[in-house]
Amino acid sequence: LPVPLHLGRSLATYPHLSLADRARVGRAALALQGLDLADPALDTQDFGSWLAAHGQSARAVEALWDLVGVATLNAVASDASLGLAAMVFKTGLLSDPGAADIGWARVPLGELHDRLARNALDAAGVRTEVRTRVTSVSAEVNGGWSVEVPGETLEADAVVLAVPQREAHGLLPEGALDAPDRLLRIGTAPILNVHVVYDRKVLGRPFFTALGSPVQWVFDRTEASGLREGQYLALSQSAAQDEIDAPVAALRERYLPELERLLPLTRGAEVRDFFVTRERTATFAPTPGVGRLRPGARTKASGLYLAGAWTATGWPATMESAVRSGVSAADAVLGALGRPRPQHLFEFEEAA
Incomplete structure (x- = not known):
């Protein structure tokens, strides 16, 4: 219909x-x-x-x-x-009959976001450095940019700062934005992930969500994790301000009985592992007024651009927003350098 x-x-x-x-x-x-x-x-x-x-x-x-x-x-x-x-x-929900279809990853997200991208970058001759902190970004007198990393100065025609808003504020040169302190007013929101490994299968579907429960969304991560025995469930708890710093023991006491209530097959199962991952600044906070604080891809400094889900994409802090911000930054760089937009950018935008 x-x-x-x-x-x-x-x-x-x-x-x-x-x-x-x-x-x-x-x-x-x-x-x-x-x-x-x-x-x-x-x-x-x-x-x-x-x-x-x-x-x-x-x-x-x-x-x-x-x-x-x-x-x-x-x-x-x-x-x-x-x-x-x-x-x-x-x-x-309201743009297209198929817009609310739900998809989920059957492999680790690192396989999608890291390995495949890394292979493509390597094939294109791109140098990738990980766990390397940039200490400063500065404009050169004769044009271009200097990027300082420990033990090395990188020279670049253009720079894209694809880091969180507070880190971007610390790296932006003076005059790059009219009101750089606005970045510090973009708040953050946490996500808590609770991981439970059972000795047997307790859930017969790929995911579910709960009402009237502290449990939000639960995903079967057994296949994606490579686990061959038992079942691995991951609870994704958004807007977790009240629990992000709770001790693991307290979270175990809270969530295991609730899983027993929601999933009867867990009542006779052994918990082989229980651990928690915390993303205290997982996303920007989508509070009223945040829209006027989010900058676009272009800055006032020629050759310096911004990317990240927190920039002015029109989307909340989703993977789609991150991809769109990257496409916008890449477009801006290519335009400034007078280069055509490659086909894969159109494909990325369509996928987002």
């Missing part, structure tokens, strides 16, 4: 909302579809207030809007910019 009728059956049969809530969700979706994403006023409002003004109950926010929004925005509705939330829901 055409948008937005393609969601009708799913919404009508969604068992976690009352009939009245489902009807109000439909009306809110139509109102959301009518928002102009180019309107800067959307960035000044929070999504939670907009939902309340459009008849959304606390249950509807928990069971539907935050179900999608927390995972994509890394913030609950009350803490998220209406502009970014509208972008997520209009793009992911």
Whole structure:
């Protein structure tokens, strides 16, 4: 069916909302579809207030809007910019019947983001340095740039700073941005990942999400990790400000009983491993007003460009935003150097 009728059956049969809530969700979706994403006023409002003004109950926010929004925005509705939330829901639910299809990686993400990219860069003759901290970036008198790394000075025609906003602020030369301190006002939001390895299979599907539970999204990472016995589950906990620094023992006490409640097969299973990974500054915080703080790819310094999910891509801090920022920076560099845009940039943009 055409948008937005393609969601009708799913919404009508969604068992976690009352009939009245489902009807109000439909009306809110139509109102959301009518928002102009180019309107800067959307960035000044929070999504939670907009939902309340459009008849959304606390249950509807928990069971539907935050179900999608927390995972994509890394913030609950009350803490998220209406502009970014509208972008997520209009793009992911209301742009095309297939836009909400869910994909997941069957191999480690390092295989996709590191090894394949590294092979392509190596084949192109690109030198790649890892675990190498840049200490300064400065313009040369006769044009070009000097990039200082321990024990070496690199000379470049152009530089792309693809680092987090605070690190970018520390490396930007004077005058590169009109208001560089705005970068320091772009907050960060954490993501907590809880990893549990059982001695047997306890989950028969690739992933699930939970309502009325501290558990958010759970993914089966057994195949991707190469594990041959048992099952490896990864819990992805976004907007984890309250738990990001919690001791492992406390997290174990909190999440193992909850997994037993949600997955009955875990009750007789042995936990072979339990560990936690913490990303304290996983994404930029999508708070109201953040849009005017996000700079574009070009700076006022000729030959110096910015990239990163936190730059002005129009997207929240997703992999799509990161890719789009890279494409924008590459376009800017190629344009400045008078070189044509290669076909793979079009392909990257299409994939994003």
